[in-house]
Amino acid sequence: MDAIVFASVTKTFPMNAQRMLARGYLAKWLKRGSRERFVALRNISFRIPRGQTVGVVGVNGAGKSTLLSLVAGLCPPDEGAVTVRGRVSPLLQLGAGFHSDLTGTENVHLNAALLGFTPEKTAESFDQIVEFSGIGPFIDQPARTYSSGMTMRLAFSIAIHGDPDVLIIDEVLAVGDQAFQVKCMDKIQQFRKQGKTLLFVSHSTGAVQKLCERALWLDRGELMMDGNAADVAAAYEDGARVNVGTP
């Protein structure tokens, strides 16, 4: 059973989205909608079976974040279809659901609710979340006093305690210290053993090889390569444009 399926997915964004003033609307109306669009992903297809750990590599602007947003259900594709089965927990940006004036405890409740926890589930896993994050007495301090590492620890800890079927991680782990990264890696390994799916974006090909069995290489919105993590990492580092069919 596949956890994530992309079938010929294309995603575009409007150019100059902010310049939609009265003048812009008038021009659009006169030209009958011939506005330029930026193609973030072009005709992407792949399937990820349940329990696979997949890395996504590519230079800045290659479309990695757009791909993760589609998986997280934050936006619909323009063409094609995205199918995701199970509960998704996205960690797309450091402290996205955090409010700097709220304390750690309040932020845990807010983020748990945002991720779809029930109140019972939050109460039940609260101690584990704090324990795993290892931020100790800072849990009663406002989040503005946290370092980026501490914010990430708490955010990661909440995300994994939501018992997701699919975990999406966008580069955020990089800000953790060595000890916490090791802890995260352990947790992710445990996660894999439970047959859960992980989608992981990183600029570090080392981390991708260590963690993932498979990798996708995106470049300017196109899927350059899809295959064994070590092969993809090597090809990406060489900048070689090897086209390998889906395994």
Next chain:
Amino acid sequence: MWRGDYFYLLRNLVLKDFRTRYRNMSLGLLWSLVNPLVMMTMMTFVFTKIFPLTAISKFPVFVLCGLVPFNFFSLAWANGTTSIIDNAQLIKRVPVPRETLPIASVLGNAVHLTIQVVLLLVIALAFGTGVNRYWLWLPVLWACELVFVIGCALLCGALDVYVRDMRYVVESACMVLFWLVPIFYDISRVRPQYADIYQYNPIAALVLALRNIILEGKPPRAVLLSKLFLVSFFMLLLGWSVFRRLSRRFYDYL
């Protein structure tokens, strides 16, 4: 997509608004009492001492019947309109059901409304209006206003993403509404040919119904109530359907 606990989420979003707004203020919640009291005193002074409107007795209660629903409406509408843009980070990074953001923002303001309603009733009793059985209509009236404001917030919140001038449109509309709702004047002074404008304005209808109940001890007119009811639910339906349609593209425009 999102299969979480809707009410838990709403509760947490309202709490967030509430905590972040008041945490660093020494007066905190008391502010929701200060504003209507100051306005009530000022208007009573102006309209009993400077331009005396002698026909109106218990002027402080009269004016508060206008101010409380109007204040809630204008604040909740304005906050609801900017709620999507203010939470752009959330919309772009967390698959939270988007309609919860304007709804939570309106509900946050409803907490102030509750406090101000209590203030209104206390002042009404202090002026010796007494409790009557028509007070049972009051929760229904406030619920209608809540429904109406949620509709407005959904509609304008969604539009604000595409047309960022929306918040200024709302601001200006509230200024106009301050004069078009009979807050400090009596509807009987409005000539019949203009009175039609007031017919379909739910905030004006609410003010009139409140005065019927609290000041005159009369039940509100059935026509007035049914129009209030219809317009409120129509607004909710309109807001909801526009929001549903527009929210699919929020990500692209934030």
